[in-house]
Amino acid sequence: MKAAVRRSYGAPDVVRIEEVPAPTPGATQVLVRVHASAVTAADARIRAADFPRGYALIARLLFGLRRPRQPILGGVASGVVEAVGARVEGFEVGDVVSGTTGLGLGCHAELAVLSAKKLVHKPAEVSHEQAAGVLFGGPTALHFLRDVAHVQPGQTVLVNGASGAVGTNAVQLAKHLGAEVTAVTSAANAVLLKQLGADRVVDYALTPAADLTERFDVVLDNVGNLGRDDGRRLLARDGVLVLVVADLGETLRAHGNVKAGPAPERAESFGTLLDLVADGTLTVVNQHVLDLADIVQAHEVVDSGRKVGNIIVRP
Numbered sequence: 001m002k003a004a005v006r007r008s009y010g011a012p013d014v015v016r017i018e019e020v021p022a023p024t025p026g027a028t029q030v031l032v033r034v035h036a037s038a039v040t041a042a043d044a045r046i047r048a049a050d051f052p053r054g055y056a057l058i059a060r061l062l063f064g065l066r067r068p069r070q071p072i073l074g075g076v077a078s079g080v081v082e083a084v085g086a087r088v089e090g091f092e093v094g095d096v097v098s099g100t101t102g103l104g105l106g107c108h109a110e111l112a113v114l115s116a117k118k119l120v121h122k123p124a125e126v127s128h129e130q131a132a133g134v135l136f137g138g139p140t141a142l143h144f145l146r147d148v149a150h151v152q153p154g155q156t157v158l159v160n161g162a163s164g165a166v167g168t169n170a171v172q173l174a175k176h177l178g179a180e181v182t183a184v185t186s187a188a189n190a191v192l193l194k195q196l197g198a199d200r201v202v203d204y205a206l207t208p209a210a211d212l213t214e215r216f217d218v219v220l221d222n223v224g225n226l227g228r229d230d231g232r233r234l235l236a237r238d239g240v241l242v243l244v245v246a247d248l249g250e251t252l253r254a255h256g257n258v259k260a261g262p263a264p265e266r267a268e269s270f271g272t273l274l275d276l277v278a279d280g281t282l283t284v285v286n287q288h289v290l291d292l293a294d295i296v297q298a299h300e301v302v303d304s305g306r307k308v309g310n311i312i313v314r315p
């Protein structure tokens with residue numbers, strides 16, 4: 001099969017299209033012919049071995065000390081079931097599915113192996129490109145807003161870094177949960193954020209998030225430039241600060257009303273998000289849909305730090 005492969009850590013051009021053996025599903029896994037995958041901030045971090053401060057050694061132990069253990073990046077896939085493991089229930093060859101491999105990666109390829117636990121049937125109203133787009137930032141935003149910060153109707157939510165994969169979902173999900181949303185973004189993305197439902201858009205070139213004088217019930221930092229002290233200063237009484245990006249020290253010190261850490265990948269969340277896309281509640285913002293052959297370009301867009309929503313590749 002064709003796959004986007006990298007044998008070392010480095011810049012986008014370490015990734016090349018190669019012919020490699022197809023993976024074989026284990027007993028609880030499903031082999032999926034990938035129709036769409038996303039190139040995410042996580043892929044770019046792992047590709048470049050560029051991890052938040054304090055995480056470098058842990059991440060290298062996980063992903064390969066000197067060179068990548070898993071040469072194929074990609075944690076999200078939407079496609080069609082090609083084979084199922086002996087102990088898989090609920091999925092059959094030919095089913096149209098979407099899911100994640102998380103840290104197992106391997107989705108930037110014609111075929112990928114996914115755990116049946118992290119797979120759902122894709123609603124017919126949702127395209128493969130939309131499914132691949134929503135399943136990285138969507139579960140993160142849903143977890144932190146709904147399950148961690150417990151956003152309630154009428155609360156105020158600040159989304160810092162509102163135009164990326166996490167941010168575009170966070171703005172819409174916070175609105176869906178009944179909140180009043182302030183989105184911090186560049187001027188170029190102000191119209192998009194209004195269209196996605198933000199009540200107010202702040203241009204960070206004019207007013208950095210840390211300089212805002214208002215107070216919010218929930219502050220979600222997707223950029224990593226707020227930190228614990230600035231973030232807490234923006235909180236209303238009993239407010240919650242969520243550091244979606246945090247270094248190891250901040251993660252270890254996150255307690256009480258400061259939250260950090262990895263968002264879990266749950267099939268239940270995937271189902272919820274795909275249903276919200278299917279019924280038109282959630283718009284998936286895909287900046288580019290590219291062929292897998294354009295994988296280097298896809299990584300370059302992510303590395304620019306200016307990605308709008310998601311970058312999709314089609315093997």
Ligand SMILES: NC(=O)c1ccc[n+]([C@@H]2O[C@H](COP(=O)([O-])OP(=O)(O)OC[C@H]3O[C@@H](n4cnc5c(N)ncnc54)[C@H](OP(=O)(O)O)[C@@H]3O)[C@@H](O)[C@H]2O)c1
Binds near residue numbers: 040162244
């Ligand atoms: N904790 C977790 O489980 C978890 C899960 C997913 C992601 N993450 C992390 O969360 C971060 C965000 O992920 P993502 O996928 O949303 O990233 P992304 O899509 O690459 O976000 C890029 C966006 O950040 C915006 N941005 C850059 N500088 C900004 C600033 N100073 N103020 C406001 N916005 C700014 C850019 O908007 P403009 O062009 O408008 O500047 C761009 O649209 C990444 O570091 C990722 O590793 C953590």
